[in-house]
Structure formats: structure tokens, C-alpha cells
Amino acid sequence: MNGPLDGLKVFDLTRILAGPTCTQILGDLGAEIIKIERPEVGDDTRNFAPPYLPDNNGEDSSESAYFAGANRNKRSITLNLSDPEGQALAKKLLADCDILVENFKTGTLDKYGLGFEELHKEFPRLIYCSVTGFGQTGPYANRPGYDALIQGMGGVMSLTGEPEGEPMKVGVSIADIMSGMYAGVSILAAVRHQMLHGEGQHIDISMLDTHVSWLANQGMSYLATGELPTRLGNMHPSIVPYQVMPSADGYFVLSVGNDPTFERFCKAAGCEELLQDERFRTATERVRNRDHVTATLNDVTRQHPAAWWLTELEKAKVGCGAINNLEQVFADPQVQAREMVIEMDHPATGGKPAKLIASPIKMSATPVTYRHAPPTLGQHTNEVLKEKLSLSDDDIAALRDKGVV
Numbered sequence: 001m002n003g004p005l006d007g008l009k010v011f012d013l014t015r016i017l018a019g020p021t022c023t024q025i026l027g028d029l030g031a032e033i034i035k036i037e038r039p040e041v042g043d044d045t046r047n048f049a050p051p052y053l054p055d056n057n058g059e060d061s062s063e064s065a066y067f068a069g070a071n072r073n074k075r076s077i078t079l080n081l082s083d084p085e086g087q088a089l090a091k092k093l094l095a096d097c098d099i100l101v102e103n104f105k106t107g108t109l110d111k112y113g114l115g116f117e118e119l120h121k122e123f124p125r126l127i128y129c130s131v132t133g134f135g136q137t138g139p140y141a142n143r144p145g146y147d148a149l150i151q152g153m154g155g156v157m158s159l160t161g162e163p164e165g166e167p168m169k170v171g172v173s174i175a176d177i178m179s180g181m182y183a184g185v186s187i188l189a190a191v192r193h194q195m196l197h198g199e200g201q202h203i204d205i206s207m208l209d210t211h212v213s214w215l216a217n218q219g220m221s222y223l224a225t226g227e228l229p230t231r232l233g234n235m236h237p238s239i240v241p242y243q244v245m246p247s248a249d250g251y252f253v254l255s256v257g258n259d260p261t262f263e264r265f266c267k268a269a270g271c272e273e274l275l276q277d278e279r280f281r282t283a284t285e286r287v288r289n290r291d292h293v294t295a296t297l298n299d300v301t302r303q304h305p306a307a308w309w310l311t312e313l314e315k316a317k318v319g320c321g322a323i324n325n326l327e328q329v330f331a332d333p334q335v336q337a338r339e340m341v342i343e344m345d346h347p348a349t350g351g352k353p354a355k356l357i358a359s360p361i362k363m364s365a366t367p368v369t370y371r372h373a374p375p376t377l378g379q380h381t382n383e384v385l386k387e388k389l390s391l392s393d394d395d396i397a398a399l400r401d402k403g404v405v
Contacts, residue, residue, distance in 0.1 A: 003030020004366035011097040012036060012074060015043040017173050018207060019103035019131045020070035021180025027073030028359040028368040034384055039078040039403060042377040043067060056350035063348045068374040072344065072356060076375035077384045078405050081112050085404045090114060092389055094123055099187060103131040106141045116202045126200040127190045131183050135206030145207045150175040154211030159218055162233045178214055179207045240286040240293050247306040255319030259283055268316040271300050344373040381405055
């Protein structure tokens, strides 16, 4: 068994990050993913480099690290969807699929006879998931969507950064990733409906919608008060201290979620006298007096190195953590114990296994599996066309000569 989704077959028309994140999650959980790429060009992220995966000599291979991060457990075939023969082959492959995932601009696949309405008539059980910048409806439906653009329009940049600095985006493509995750959850719900009723449906995932959704407590604060939240740098809007703190030799994160924890912090820090000050005694007052509380506690935490604070606060059961660079993250014993880095043999690296970030999903009975390394462009074209459509080598060669595959 390849995982809990073993037996599900996915026609993957996604590229870049949002869609491939979704289909990689499904692939890790055991679904069979056939990734469709443009002949000679492929997924845009194949050219998002450097960096590349290193080969056996430590030199750059032909495969971008960006592409490898979102495309394992997939087989790649090249198929020209603008060609009528390519469209016919796509439909023949879809006859054996449960799910189609695409992140083309709204309306693009309709031109190729591969839109939801047409395919739903021909394949009524097919789950069709579209991931776009703005969704299938509304005044922005025809606009292209990009992660940084969505972060700006979706409000998170107005909340991120120093109070007097410029609006700041998150350091990873979080709008893409969250859209992919919501798409994956939606597909699993649609699979359940498909199992019960034999019916497919259209899933319409908008990057802007998902971005607005995960504004979470900040979005709710605005809806409740009508007041615009301000940028607070590394501070929490409704908990103090819950932020980056200076130490004698650097910084660490302090997370005090309630009054008993603050009392334990003060005892560990040797500043119990603050508990007699009304400005510090309750969580509400600490937020109201944020500037004074922060300045006072910064003076306290500067008295010891970060390692001292991490040791002593952990003993006192006070939330705290180091601020790691990526070298420290992947060397962390907890990250290593959880096996968050895997190695997979890759055809482009000359025998050197490719290091990949593992799935965070841990399931006792049906764990994720790692079956296919991120594919080279069209690596499985012949294999899939023979297996699924019983085409011969000569058939495939003729299609390749015509630019169909």
C-alpha cells in the first residue's frame, strides 16, 4: 500500500507553487500523480534557479531546487494541450483519473475543451479543482495572481514589519502554500462525496480568498472594532510579552500566554517585584502598557545570554525558543528526530541523493510514502502513454515528431 490515498489517480495540470503544493501533498499520501508539462519548456519553476540540486561532484545539476521542493511523488509527461491531438490524449488519460487539479488563468482550459463544464458532462465523477489568484467569479477573476501581489492585496503586508518601516511580505510564498493546502483539504472532502454519491464537482480555490481567511485573529479584530491593526514588528497584537527579546549576546523568542506563565517568568528572571505593579499584573494591563512593559522586560533579558534564558525558562515551563538560521533548523535534534529531511535518488544528480524537505504528516496506520523523486521534464512520457493508453514506441515517436508530446 502506498498510503491512505492509494488508488486515487490525479491528472496534474499545475505549475509553479500553489497547485504543485496541493498535488505533492496528495502524492505523499499515496495518490498517483501524472504531471502534465509543456514540451521542451515544462513547469516554470524548472527555470527558477540557481540554486540547482547538486550532482555527485558538488556541481550544479540540471534540476532547480525550487522545482524539486514541490514535485516529488509525481510522474512527468509532456503534452501540448494547444494541439487537438494533445487535447484528445488528455481526455483519454482523464478517463482513468479521479481528480484534475489545475492553476491556469481563469478560462484558459475552456479554450482547449478541458474546462469543467465540458469535462463534467463527459466524466461526471471527475473532481475538478481550480486554483487561481482571484477565483472563477468577481471583478478580478481574469487577473493573474502572484504570491507577493496577493500578500499585498490580502492585508498581511499591512500587518507585517516594523511600525515605522515599510510594509513587509512574509519570507516564504505563504499565499501560494496556503492555497495549495486549502485545495488539498477541499479535494479530500470532494473525494468523500464522490465515494458516497458517485459525483464529481468543481472546487474553486482563490489565493485571495484563502489569504483573507488566514488573517485569523487580526481580521477578526478589525471586524469587531472597525479599527485598523498597526504593524507591531515581532510583537503580538493581544499578548505581551510574546515577541523577540534581546539577550546579552543576541535574541530569543519569549512566549507568555497567560498570567500564571508571566508569574513564573518573573520568578525565573528575578524580577518578582514587577508583579506588584498594576501595569504588569494582568494580561490586559500588559497589552495596554505595551511600550513600558516591553522596555522594562528588555532591560531584564539583556542581563543574561540567550542560552541561559532558554535553559532557565524551559525549567520554569515558560515558552521560549531560539531564533535559528536554516543551518541550525536542519541541525536541530527535534527536527532530525522527526525526520524532516529525506534523501531520494535522482536521475539528474549522477548518483548523489537529493535532499528534500519531508512531509510533516505523521500517521500511525497509513504513513506517507516517498516513491518518486521530483521528475525530470517528460521523464515518464513513454512509460505513462504505454501503460495507460497502450501506445507503441512508434506511436509515441510519431507524436513527438509532431510536437504533441
